[in-house]
Amino acid sequence: MSNPVIDKAPANEAPALPSAPLKQPRLPRWAPFGLALASAGIGSGIGLLAGLESRIQWGLIAALLYVALTMLIAGMVEGSRQAKDRLATSVIWVCFLLAIVPLASLVFETVSRGSKVLDGYFLTHSMAGVADLQPGGGIYHALVGTIQQVGLATLIAAPIGLFTAIYLVEYGTGKLAKAVTFFVDVMTGIPSIVAGLFIFSVWLIVLDFNHSGFAGALALAILMMPIVVRSTEEMLKLVPNELREASYALGVPKWRTILKVVLPTAIGGITTGVMLAVARIAGETAPVMLLVWGAMEINNNPFEGPQQSLPYYIWLQWKSGNPHAFDRAWAAALVLIAFVMILNLAARGIARWKAPKTGH
Known part of the structure; x- marks a missing residue:
């Protein structure tokens, strides 16, 4: 009479661990935009409550809040590894905005003020006979x-x-x-x-x-x-x-x-x-x-x-x-x-x- 065959795992083999899900939860696509709006609102509120008159200070507070909220929420939902990636991305976007805002402000200010007298006459005439206190003249x-x-x-x-x-x-x-x-x-x-x-x-x-x-x-x-x-x-x-x-x-x-x-x-x-x-x-x-x-x-x-x-x-x-x-x-x-x-x-x-x- 033959003995029944019993499958046994080798003694040196570690027990199988429960596999982690392959698909991790992700934030929706609109999350960065929503966090940016929320940060802007909270930063403006903090600026008003603190009596800060400069909009630049409001923007800096909003930028710091955006970076912090992005890392915090991404860490809670997506995990620490994805949170670090989100942190780097948010810092890059904030630096880009900090670089582009002064340039855009300069262009806007120059166009709005310079367009008052910029016309054909201004481009085709000199300042000969025109005093600095008088209107007119050109370049x-x-x-x-x-x-x-x-x-x-x-x-x-x-x-x-x-x-x-x-x-x-x-x-x-x-x-x-x-x-x-x-x-x-x-x-x-x-x-x-x-x-x-x-x-x-x-x-x-x-x-x-x-x-x-x-x-x-x-x-x-x-x-x-x-x-x-x-x-x-x-x-x-x-x-x-x-x-x-x-x-x-x-x-x-x-x-x-x-x-x-x-x-x-x-x-x-x-x-x-x-x-x-x-x-x-x-x-x-x-x-x-x-x-x-x-x-x-x-x-x-x-x-x-x-x-x-x-x-x-x-x-x-x-x-x-x-x-x-x-x-x-x-x-x-x-x-x-x-x-x-x-x-x-x-x-x-x-x-x-x-x-x-x-x-x-």
Whole structure:
């Protein structure tokens, strides 16, 4: 008679634990938005009860409450691991809002105040014959001066910066390349007034030239050059070495490889860097105040006599301290912001247009 077979678990095998559910409870999709509304309401209530007049303080309280409530409720419903993820996400959103609110406030304030006098007359007339206390006048002379000074600075700085970057990436070895890199790094951080003082001492005192738009353009070119060098250098480094090696394998000399292969591949990024450098110097005031001065009438010759510019025009009008001058200053600031924004959009468009096309 055979014995019945009894299945037994091995002695060394641990007993099976109850399996956890695979699907954890989750907060609904509208939870972050609802928590944000609740935090805003509670933060406003705390601000009112505490007698805080600044809406910024209300917003900071609401932001802290949003982060705390998100982590607390997510921990209760979804667990500690998901709560940490929610915490990181909420902190990122709060930092984004803290960064975007001042920018949006600046744009709103400039548009609302600058649009009072911004019209065709304002853009096509100068301040000749118009006192600061009187209404009227325009920014045509300042707009012409800014375009000419920035254009001359670009004509000076862009080629020098481009050739410097090509040397550092394609040819630079040894002590000279290290020295050039060091001085480019130093020039990146110099204040604009230092560049203005340098041109003032060399161009006006040593060489005995007069104040002019070209003198200001020289100082702006010094500020622009390190930005062009750095951006161009990074774009050239992104060009694959395989392209260079393929060109060398075909017997193409190095200078022609740079001209026909490397530069066309990186032209989009190079153009973007130049445009961003132009936007960087368009709002500089200190070199213009020191080297160009300002003029109430139109001066179309940047090589002779004082010339106005938009940043200096804004400073002069704001210094006048009367409502008409304030309106002109806000309108000029709006034009300057639009000028910089157009340059940035143009840079993005050129970068996308000239980006290498990948085949499918």
